[in-house]
Amino acid sequence: MILLVENHLNFSSNFEKKITMKQIFTFILIILCLSVSIEGRAWGLLGHRVIGEIASLHLHESTKNKIQNILGHQTLAEVSTWMDDIKSDSKYDSLKPWHYTTIPDGMKYNETNVNPKGDVIYGINFIVEELKKGELNPQLEKEYLMMLVHLIGDIHQPLHVGNGEDRGGNQAKVTWFGESSNLHRVWDSEMIDGKLYSYTELTKIINHPMHEELVSWQSDSVEDWAHQCMEFRNGIYEYGDDYGWEYKYQYTHWDTMKLQLLKGGVRLAGILNEIYG
Ligand SMILES: [Zn+2]
Incomplete structure (x- = not known):
């Protein structure tokens, strides 16, 4: 026993x-x-959310109410990455070229061979026009709004306006703090994520446009937004492979990064106020 x-x-x-x-x-x-x-x-979440959050702080009261009716309890920051989430759903495959555009050095958008499948400029203009008509069913209206938040983010990432030579910096291979990466990824996420801010913290740091800036940025056309990205391109491609080059690169470009996030947020708010205000 x-x-x-x-x-x-x-x-x-x-x-x-x-x-x-x-x-x-x-x-x-x-x-x-x-x-x-x-x-x-994780790639690209922070930048998109900052732009959505900044926009939400520059909306007219009436715009805010209408957006809340469409999104319910979701915020612009939250829905800003929906368009990346659906990349795995083949139903939305035709939207893949809408995340970027190509304008070679020395050219203007209207001088390029525009992609017949659409690009980020076409996408933004198309959606704004559709939303302004006010005839969409609630589901489609929500999807278009979520796409607009995302695309206005994308077009402010300078390497989403590619030079046509290296897939927007995707083929420019770099080592970023010991990890293999590429220039596109550095600008999409690694430089921002490396600061270890939350999107609300970064919004607080960035969201201080002067009134004249706000007015001027909101009056630029979508094509202007893309052309302004090109002004940064030469500098962006000045990267090294010497030890610690990342510190200097981050230091050199952080102001540009903040400016682009701020412009994106302010312009998104301007467009939304135009549609729903
Ligand atoms: Zn995108």
Whole structure:
């Protein structure tokens, strides 16, 4: 009887050990999966959210109310990345060229071979026109609004206005603080994420446009927005491979980054006020 009880105890403790090991492995597996998916989703989130948040602070009261009716409890910051989320859904494949445009050095947009499948300038103009008509059903209106928030973000990332030579810096390979990367990714996310601000903290830091700036930025055309990105391009391509070049690069371009996020937010608000104000 004693032997039997001891055996039972041994069995129990072995069983517990097995469960514990199994639990540990499961736990490690979950952590690994989570870290991969978070990393995969992290690109570009912060910049888009800052632009959505800044815009929400420059809306007229009537615009705010109408947007709340469309989005419910969701904020502009939250829906700003929806257009990246749907990239995995083939239903929306035709929208993929809408995230960027190509204007070679020394050219204006209207002198280029515009992509017949559309681009970010076409996308923004198309959506603004559709939203202004006010005839969309609620689901489509919400989708178009979410797309507009995203696309106005994209067009303010200087490398979403590509020179036609390296897929907007995607082929410009760099090492960013020891990790292999490329210039596009550095501008999409790594420079911003590296500061370790939340999107609300970064909004507080950036959101101080002077009245004249606000008026002038909101009166520029969508094509102007793209042309202004090109002014930064030469500087963006001055990167190195010497040790610690990233510090200098970040320091040199941080003001441009903040300016572009601010312009994006202010202009998004201007367009939304025009549509819904
Ligand atoms: Zn995009």
